[in-house]
Amino acid sequence: MFFLSSVAGLWAFLTLRFSIPSAVCRDRSRLIVGRLSEFNTEGVYTHLRDSHGIWLVCIRATGQRRLMAYRATCTHLGCLTMWSQADNEFHCPCHGSAFDLSGNNLRGPAPRPLDVCTLRILDDDLVEVNTARTFRRGPGRALPPDSYIVL
Numbered sequence: 001m002f003f004l005s006s007v008a009g010l011w012a013f014l015t016l017r018f019s020i021p022s023a024v025c026r027d028r029s030r031l032i033v034g035r036l037s038e039f040n041t042e043g044v045y046t047h048l049r050d051s052h053g054i055w056l057v058c059i060r061a062t063g064q065r066r067l068m069a070y071r072a073t074c075t076h077l078g079c080l081t082m083w084s085q086a087d088n089e090f091h092c093p094c095h096g097s098a099f100d101l102s103g104n105n106l107r108g109p110a111p112r113p114l115d116v117c118t119l120r121i122l123d124d125d126l127v128e129v130n131t132a133r134t135f136r137r138g139p140g141r142a143l144p145p146d147s148y149i150v151l
């Protein structure tokens, strides 16, 4: 009897577990990357590059210190870029493109700057990056206000 009720319980659990789509349980494109105070130092935060293909960057732009999230994929053919602290540039290992700290393409075949993700501040100063909402930069295209956080 105990065996039958255990099997029935396991059956009920598995039926419920796999009848709920995983997309309802979590949204993989929305990443909580830390608290705002963790990104006060200007420079590149590399810890999300391998796991999520994101560079978090604290830069000074138009008189402000801003936190931004760049897609780490090269805008040429999509290779994963690398950060070179020595050169203060992002390098693409595939065909030699390079991008400056602002993500602007400097040389090589990459046709445009690195794409940027949208960010927002949640409760408790937690920073959320939305990797599904990206902005393609180019000449004459001003950054949307949700593509950076003023620090």
Ligand code: FES
Residues within 6 Å of the ligand: 074, 075, 076, 077, 078, 079, 092, 093, 094, 095, 096, 097, 108, 109, 110
């Ligand atoms: S994919 Fe980066 S330069 Fe070609």
